[in-house]
Amino acid sequence: MPRIGVFICHCGINIEKTVDTAKVAEAARSFPGVVFAADYKYMCSDPGQNMILDAIREYNLDRIVVGACSPSLHEPTFQACVAKADLNPYFFEMANLREQVSWVTHDREMATEKAIQAVRMAVAKAGKSEPLASQSLPITKKALVIGGGISGIQAALDIAEAGFPVILVEREPSIGGRMAQLDKTFPTLDCSACILTPKMVEAARNPNITIHTYAEVENVAGFIGNFEVTIRKKARSIDMSKCTGCGVCYEKCPVKVPNKFEEGTGERKAIYVPFPQAVPNKPVIDREVCLHFTKGKCGICAKMCPAEAVVYNQEDEVITEKVGAIIVATGFDLFDTKRYEEYAGGAHPDMITSLQFERLINASGPTQGKLRRPSDGKEPETIVFIQCVGSRDDKMGRPYCSRICCMYTAKQTILVREKFPNARIFVFFMDIRTAGKNYEEFCRRAIEDYNAEYIRGRVSKIYPSGDKLIVEGSDTILGRPVEIAADLVVLAAGAEARADAKDLARMLGIQTDQYNFFSEAHAKLRPVETMTGGIFLAGACQFPRDIPDCVASASASAAKALALFGKPELASLPTVAKVDESRCSGCMACLSVCPYSAVTMEEVKNKSGGIREVARVNPGVCQGCGACAAACNAGVIDLLGYTNEQIACQVDAALL
C-alpha cells in the first residue's frame, strides 16, 4: 500500500478565495492510501517545499500529491523537490486547482467540491504510479545543415567555429542561395555579393565544414542525437579533384539555355557555373540539355579541358552520414506572378519580378547592370513598382505579409534613381511596413530624397498599348482612379514556402503551417526549434524573413545545436510506451500508427524454442504519444505515466 501525502496550496488567495483548502485537505485524509494531508499558503515556496520534505521523512511518505496551479507551471518544481528526498519524480502527481478550478468557478461550494474531485483523482493516479527512469543516449556531435543560402552558411559557420563538424548540403551547383542573386541590400545599400561571398569562401575553407553541392538529402532516420542521413550527390560529370575551374569548357560549350540563377533574364551553357563567384567554382553538366547526353554528339568540353576533368560516365553517389542535429535552412520560393491574369494576361516581357529586377540591375548580371526594357532594349523612362503581388491576398491563398517586399521595393526605387535621375518612379502600395532598425528612415529617403512617387492603392489591370504597359489602379488617398503608361513594371512578388517543403517536412517528421512553411515548437518561446527534438529551423523556410533576421535565426539554431552538443549524453523521455512482449501477438497494429518509427518488429524465442514475432518500442525514439497503446488490440502496450490502470483509477475516482 502506498503512503500518500497530500498538500493543498492556497496560492496566496488565488485558490483560497474560492476553494476551501482546509476542507479539501480534510477530505483528502479519507482517501485510500493518504496518510498525511495539509494546506499551506505557497506550496512552491521554499517553506512549502520543506514542508513536503519534512512530511516525507516524518510520515515515511512514498507518493506525493500537490493540489495547486497547473502542472505545466510547477510540476517540474515539485518533481525536483521529491527527488531531493530520494523519491522517483514520477511518484509525484499534481491536481490543477487554480487554472481549472478556482479561476473558473465563482461559487465557493462548487469550487471546493470540484477541487476535492481533482485531488481524489490525482491521489488515485499517484497510488498506481511506478518509478520511471530515463535512459542515457549517446549524441553524435556532428550537424547537418540543409540548404546553403545565407542562413545555412551562417549556421554551419557558427557550429564549425565552436569546434564541431558540419555537413552542408545544397541542391544547386553552388552555395549562396537567394542572397547571391541580389544586387544591393537594404537598408545600407552594400552590395550583396560583397558581404556574402567572403562568407561562402569562409565556409568552404573551414576544415570543420564539408560542403556537398548539387546534392540532396534523400532520407532521414533516427532521432535527436542519433540521426542517420542519406545524401544523394548528383553526378556533376566533373572530376572535382582534377578541375581547376579555368572555365574553358563553358566558354566553348555550344548549348545555350535560360539561366535559373538569372531568373531567366540571361543564359547559361549546358556545362556551367551558375554565377562567377560560385563556391565551389567548378562547373556541372546539365545532362538534360547537353548534346553529349541528348544526342551522343559534341564532346567539346572534354576535348578542351586541359585537366581532363570532364567525366561523362560519372554516376550519382549516395552517402550516409550520422549526425546529432539537423538545421533546416531551405529558404523560400517566389510567388508565381503569372497567376495574376489581370496583369497583362500574366506575362509580358516588360513586366518583371522583383528578383528579375535584381539580376537586371546587377553589374554581374546578364546586362552588366544596364537596366533596359527586355522587349526592345530601350532605357525605361517610367517605371511602376507594384507591391503585395502574392502577399496579403486572400484570393491567391496568400493572406500573410511577405515582410521583405516593402523594403526591397524602396531599395529598388533608389537603385533606379541612381541610374536614371530623370525617370518617373511610381510605387503602388497597400501599407508600408518598415519595422526594422533604420528601415523607416530608409523608406522615407526613397520617397523624399529619391523622389519615388508612392500611390496608396491596388492595381486592377495592366495591359499593353503600343510599346507601353498601361497600369490602371486607384489612389485611395485622393479617392480617384490612376492610369500610368509605363515602360517597365516590376512586380514585388511575395515569398512562399518551397514547392517541395511538405515532402521535406514528412521526411524529417516536422510540422508545416497552412502555407507549408515549417512550424516552430512555440511561436514565442521556442522560435527555432521544431517539435521534433534535434531539428532546428533557420531563415525563410519558416516564414518570410530578411537577411538580418535570417542570420539571427541561423545563429540561434546553431546555438540550440551547440547546446545539444555541449551535453555529455542525452536523457530520454521516461513516459514512453512499453510492450508486454510475453502477451504480444505480433499483429503490429502499433507499428502503423507510430509517428516516430519507434516500434520495431523483433523475433523472440518461445519457451519451446520456436521463434515468434513481437513489437518492441525503442524508448530512445518514443515520444510518448500513446497512439500505440490505444491501438493495441490485445491491450498489451501501455504508456508509462499514463497507464491504462492509472486512467481507469482516475475515471473511477472522478465518478465516486
Next chain:
Amino acid sequence: MSKAEEKEKTENAEKHEWEPKIVGFLCRWCSYAGADLAGSSRIEYPPNVRVIRVPCSGRVNPLHVLRAFRKGADAVLVAGCHPGDCHYSEGNYYARRRLDVLKELLEFIGIEPERFRLEWCSASEARRFADVITEVTGQVKKLGPLNPKENKNG
C-alpha cells in the same frame, strides 16, 4: 455515509438542480493548455467536467470512454489539437477515426450521441473551451442522468 445523511443528500439533490458528471480527456498540448488559458483569462464555466490529462487524444482508448459511462458519467468529452496541429503529427486523426466508430456504437447501445463529444480546441482557444463545457453541460442537463437506477459498480 449514514442513512440520515443519504436522505438529506437526496432531498438536497431534489431541491438543487441536478448536476451532471462529465469526464473530460484533454490532450496536454492543446486542449489542457486551452483549459489553463481559460483559467488565466478568468472565463467562468460550469464545474461539471472532471479533467484527465493525457498526452494526446490518440492515447484515449474507447474502453476508457466506456468505463466512464459504466462508472456513472453522464457525458464524456475527448478534446485534442485541431486536425493538422497534433504535437505528434497524427494522433488526433487516430482519435477521430476510433472515436467516430465508438460514437455509433454508443448510439447502438442506447447512449445518446449528445453524451459523447470529440472536440478540437487549441492552446489559444480559451473561450472555445469554456463554450464547449458550457454547451455540453447544458445539453446533458436537458437529457438528464444516464441510467440513474443502474448499478454503478457493474
